Amino acid sequence: MSSKDTAGAVVIGGGAVGTAVACYLAMDGVDVTLVEHGEFAWGSSRRCDGHVVTYDTPPGAYSQFCKYGQDMFHAAEKFLPVDFEFSPEGLGLLVDDERDLDAVCANYEGKKNEGVDVTLWDRDDLRHHEPNIGDSILACLNFNGDCKLNPMRLCQGLAMHAEANGATLMTRTSVTGLRTDKGRITTVETDKGLIHTDNVILAAGVWTPLLADMVGLSVPVRPRQGHVLVTERVRNLVGKNYAEYGYLLAKGGKTRSDATPEMEHFGVAFVLEPSHAGTILLGSSRRYVGMNIRPDPTVMRIIAQRARHFYPALADTRVIRCYAGLRPCTPDAKPIISPTPLQGLFVATGHEGNGIGLSLITGKLISEMVRGQAPFMDISYMALDRFGTSSVTHSAGTTTA
Amino acid sequence: MFVKVTPSAARQVTIYFEGQPLEVDEGITVAAAVLGSSHGWTRTTHGGHKRGPYCHMGVCFECLMTINGVPNQQACLIPVAEGMRVSRQTGVPNFDKESCNHA
Numbered sequence: 001m002s003s004k005d006t007a008g009a010v011v012i013g014g015g016a017v018g019t020a021v022a023c024y025l026a027m028d029g030v031d032v033t034l035v036e037h038g039e040f041a042w043g044s045s046r047r048c049d050g051h052v053v054t055y056d057t058p059p060g061a062y063s064q065f066c067k068y069g070q071d072m073f074h075a076a077e078k079f080l081p082v083d084f085e086f087s088p089e090g091l092g093l094l095v096d097d098e099r100d101l102d103a104v105c106a107n108y109e110g111k112k113n114e115g116v117d118v119t120l121w122d123r124d125d126l127r128h129h130e131p132n133i134g135d136s137i138l139a140c141l142n143f144n145g146d147c148k149l150n151p152m153r154l155c156q157g158l159a160m161h162a163e164a165n166g167a168t169l170m171t172r173t174s175v176t177g178l179r180t181d182k183g184r185i186t187t188v189e190t191d192k193g194l195i196h197t198d199n200v201i202l203a204a205g206v207w208t209p210l211l212a213d214m215v216g217l218s219v220p221v222r223p224r225q226g227h228v229l230v231t232e233r234v235r236n237l238v239g240k241n242y243a244e245y246g247y248l249l250a251k252g253g254k255t256r257s258d259a260t261p262e263m264e265h266f267g268v269a270f271v272l273e274p275s276h277a278g279t280i281l282l283g284s285s286r287r288y289v290g291m292n293i294r295p296d297p298t299v300m301r302i303i304a305q306r307a308r309h310f311y312p313a314l315a316d317t318r319v320i321r322c323y324a325g326l327r328p329c330t331p332d333a334k335p336i337i338s339p340t341p342l343q344g345l346f347v348a349t350g351h352e353g354n355g356i357g358l359s360l361i362t363g364k365l366i367s368e369m370v371r372g373q374a375p376f377m378d379i380s381y382m383a384l385d386r387f388g389t390s391s392v393t394h395s396a397g398t399t400t401a
Numbered sequence: 402m403f404v405k406v407t408p409s410a411a412r413q414v415t416i417y418f419e420g421q422p423l424e425v426d427e428g429i430t431v432a433a434a435v436l437g438s439s440h441g442w443t444r445t446t447h448g449g450h451k452r453g454p455y456c457h458m459g460v461c462f463e464c465l466m467t468i469n470g471v472p473n474q475q476a477c478l479i480p481v482a483e484g485m486r487v488s489r490q491t492g493v494p495n496f497d498k499e500s501c502n503h504a
């Protein structure tokens with residue numbers, strides 16, 4: 001891959017967020033260099049599902065943000081040079097506990113008022129559409145506009161489109177230090193040499209705090225581990241994507257009425273994505289175990305059991321592999337899309353379980369910030385200073401890792 | 402490429418590969434049994450590419466076939482049996498509750 005020693009902006013991280021930021025900057029005419037430690041989608045973006053959804057956010061400003069972010073994929077599907085297996089087939093939120101029905105109905109009304117395409121299936125409707133559904137499942141709230149895609153192909157497409165618009169792509173390149181002068185960013189140090197620049201975007205997912213630390217900045221992002229089981233190929237077992245209502249509670253760290261202690265302990269909630277290739281992705285789990293991405297057989301077993309509760313027929317399919325990934329999680333589980341006290345330094349991370357779905361909108365917003373425009377949407381609640389920790393603890397001229 | 406290391410057993414069984422009867426030694430695997438008749442391929446990927454048995458030891462999953470109506474079977478691990486119906490698996494198999502082993 002090519003390299004250059006100056007750039008209008010340097011994006012650090014080649015996951016969904018970093019490639020999207022580089023792509024939008026390049027499309028907006030900025031001379032951008034993308035630096036990635038491995039290959040594209042080397043981190044969390046290849047260890048996740050591919051849901052692009054609105055179902056998992058309560059009605060409100062953030063939900064509308066997710067909706068806008070989702071809509072952007074319909075346009076990207078036309079201009080990106082890679083088929084990223086985008087399918088707006090919808091997602092159903094399954095309810096298996098009567099006590100949840102009121103909350104589900106409130107969610108339904110709220111989302112409908114926001115203009116989200118939602119429908120409610122009762123027991124019979126559900127069985128008509130999903131003959132393999134478990135006997136105890138009561139209802140399903142369908143988010144008909146929710147989508148899925150292949151995250152690896154998305155990153156590839158965004159990187160290629162960035163390059164076609166003039167970006168320089170540096171894979172197999174690690175950022176080892178950041179230099180500042182009089183409160184502004186000047187230089188990115190890499191293991192392939194220096195890049196002089198006025199703008200740096202930290203989009204390194206769960207590794208962002210390490211980079212921010214190079215300039216004494218605190219970014220409160222913690223890795224929140226999750227597992228995905230992959231089944232062998234089967235068609236017609238499930239019709240589309242599903243999650244259980246309890247997923248929303250597990251994500252928010254709340255206790256669920258019918259969860260076993262094990263499910264609570266490992267944050268297990270059912271989520272399912274039939275892939276383009278015929279396999280079925282089964283999740284999920286949530287816990288804080290540092291940077292550990294080794295799959296745990298206990299977590300795998302609980303996920304499989306939970307999946308069988310919703311789709312008993314899954315007992316007849318084999319699991320062919322399992323992987324674990326790390327969600328970049330902030331204290332309020334909302335992203336950081338923000339400038340910093342250091343001029344020219346921006347942060348784009350903390351998307352937790354929505355980094356794929358929110359990648360494009362993050363790219364668009366960061367491009368606006370870098371070019372000195374006001375963001376097209378109010379994102380003040382995603383600023384780094386909301387944590388009260390964004391002060392630069394030391395303003396060293398040069399800091400090297 | 403493949404050489405038989407044991408002399409032919411006395412007992413033979415008949416299996417049906419793509420509907421055609423095959424006389425094969427009892428005790429060998431389905432993958433071994435269809436080697437000579439399959440033109441090297443026993444399934445296609447979801448993209449339509451031809452694949453055939455590769456590792457013959459249950460690791461690569463390249464040998465998936467439909468055996469007695471059940472899809473996704475590893476032909477290299479399953480011994481032949483009298484009257485067995487074996488067919489190539491093309492693309493992604495349909496899930497069919499009736500054909501599954503478990504109730």
Ligand SMILES: Cc1cc2nc3c(=O)[nH]c(=O)nc-3n(C[C@H](O)[C@H](O)[C@H](O)COP(=O)(O)OP(=O)(O)OC[C@H]3O[C@@H](n4cnc5c(N)ncnc54)[C@H](O)[C@@H]3O)c2cc1C
Pocket residue numbers: 012013014015016017018035036037038039040041042043044045046047048049050051052173174175176203204205206207211224225226227228283284324325326327328348349350351352353354355356357358
């Ligand atoms: C099990 C699981 C399921 C998920 N499901 C979904 C889902 O369905 N939908 C969804 O939207 N999100 C989902 N997510 C969340 C999603 O995976 C993340 O939010 C997203 O991948 C974050 O992307 P990113 O670009 O910020 O980070 P990453 O993809 O981790 O990219 C960061 C990159 O920075 C690079 N890097 C780090 N340090 C350096 C350095 N010093 N120099 C150069 N490069 C560096 C890394 O190599 C890495 O490639 C899921 C996550 C998990 C774990």
Ligand code: FES
Pocket residue numbers: 432453454455456457458459460461462463464465475476477478
């Ligand atoms: S040939 Fe490899 S699993 Fe059967």
